[in-house]
Amino acid sequence: MDDVERELDLLIRRYGDLGIDDEVRRIRNAKQRHVLELDRLNEDFDRVAARRRITLEAIEKLDRTMRALIEHVVGATRQRHHEAWSPVPVLGFRAWVVEDDRLHGAWDAWELPRSTASCKRAPDRDEVPHTDGRCGPPPCGLYAVKRAEDLLDVTGWHGVRIALGLVEMSGKVVEHAKGYRAEHMEVVALGILDPRGALLIDDAEDLRSAFGGALAELDGVLPTLQPIETMCFWLEARKERMSWTSENKNA
Structure with a gap:
């Protein structure tokens, strides 16, 4: 009330x-x-x-x-199926053949120090690299090996100008016994066979120039009688340093 x-x-x-x-x-x-x-x-x-x-x-x-x-x-x-999805890029090594100042992979010339895989049998890039047997052999993906020295086992290098690179792999990465197949790949260091020795590159701008057809404009050749072995050693050292830096950042 x-x-x-x-x-x-x-x-x-x-x-x-x-x-x-x-x-x-x-x-x-x-x-x-x-x-x-x-x-x-x-x-x-x-x-x-x-x-x-x-x-x-x-x-x-x-x-x-x-x-x-x-x-x-x-x-x-x-x-x-040996797939890996890592919060940090996976490091590996791969090779290119140098012709007319262009770096050629297995199928095409790379115009940039980065690439994304595609599948000739599945143009929509669904689930590339595939692990269900829908393509291959060899199955699709951007290939890399785990150790730089494994690149020395590849036959056919004699008489060919080659480039060896340290690469970061991201997206879908499929692990194999000695290497990987990746969805995305970016080159972070590059060693190029030169008549005077080995041209070693890890500067981002120089890497873009190297893949952009401007190899002749780059300098910094390291004189050596064993250029390929020197490139492998240098790339492995770069990988160790990057791995150590990444581990300490995540610690």
Whole structure:
């Protein structure tokens, strides 16, 4: 009862019927019915809210169970097919043939110190490099070896001008016994066979020039009687330094 109703009751006690008793009683009764209905609705709301909370918790639990199951299967499948998804680039080594101041890979000349793999059998690049046998042999991807010295095992280098590079691989990376197939690859250091020795490059601008057909404009040749071995040693040292720097940043 609010102040207005209390004042009305006071006047009724003083002066008797004011002519609105029946109407006031009707309104009060109607109000009481609504108050009781509100109490019932509040009780229903509390039950619904509790039920809703329980249902949401059940959904969240099922989501966690589903995620754990999928992550387990996905992880096991990727491991079985030697796939790797790393938060940091994977380091490896690869080679190019130098012709007319251009660096040629297995299929095309590289015009930039970076490349993205494609598949001749699946032009949309879906899931490249493939691990389900839909392409190959050899299967698609940008290839690299784990050790620079493994590049020396490749036959056919004699009489050919070659370039050896340290590369960062990212995206989908498939690991093999001696190397990798990658979705994305970027060259971070390059050694180029030169008549005077080995041209060693790790400057980003010089790398762009090297892949852009401006090899003749670059200098810094290291005189050596064993240029290929020198390039391999230098690239391995660069890899060790980059790996050490990355590990310390993540520590």
